[in-house]
Each structure stands twice: as structure tokens, then as C-alpha cells.
Amino acid sequence: MERIDEDQWEMIAEVDDIPEGEPYQWMIGDDEVALYRVDGEIYATDNWCTHADARLSNGCLKGHEVECPLHSGRFDIRTGKALCEPLTEDVKTYPVRVLDGCVYAKKI
Numbered sequence: 001m002e003r004i005d006e007d008q009w010e011m012i013a014e015v016d017d018i019p020e021g022e023p024y025q026w027m028i029g030d031d032e033v034a035l036y037r038v039d040g041e042i043y044a045t046d047n048w049c050t051h052a053d054a055r056l057s058n059g060c061l062k063g064h065e066v067e068c069p070l071h072s073g074r075f076d077i078r079t080g081k082a083l084c085e086p087l088t089e090d091v092k093t094y095p096v097r098v099l100d101g102c103v104y105a106k107k108i
């Protein structure tokens, strides 16, 4: 049976808290993040676009890409990679794991 090291991982949500296919604002420690559920997998990025003042949790999720609501920059939520203009900087990603229906984030 898989176990999780609770010294290193903190439960932050239940999988069912996160809607499939749309970004969701959440906190990991003091960091505001966007959580995404795609095909049952969970991903996490910083919630703020690297271009200007916009929350990615207000953006649109298409497959594994989130589109910023302000200027339509797109990031790959798996890697944080900036995929198009006007973005010039990748967004931070956070390691998350799912076990028994719970989402765990690496402690920071």
C-alpha cells in the first residue's frame, strides 16, 4: 500500500474539491496557487500570471493549457512553460500527489 511521508507532504484538499476542467484558486502554505484537475490528475501552478496582474484561476483551461484571462497568454500546467506571446516567463509549478482521494502538496 502506498504511503505518504507527512513530514514532507501536506494534505491540502480532496480531489472532489477541485472541479474537472476549470482552474481553482487555493493556497499552499502562504502561496496562492491555481489547482487544475485534468482526467483525474491534479496540477498546481502559481496563481498569478507572469506577464501582469491576473489570476490564472480566472482563466480558461483547455486540456493541459491554461489561458490567462487578461491577454490570453497560455501556460502548460504540467511544466509551467509559457507557450505564446505576450508571455516571456514561465510560471512556477508545485509538486502535488494524489492518494486515496486526497491532494498533497510538497511542504515549502
Ligand code: FES
Residues within 6 Å of the ligand: 049, 050, 051, 052, 053, 054, 068, 069, 070, 071, 072, 073, 086, 087
Ligand atoms: S496578464 Fe496574463 S497574459 Fe497578460
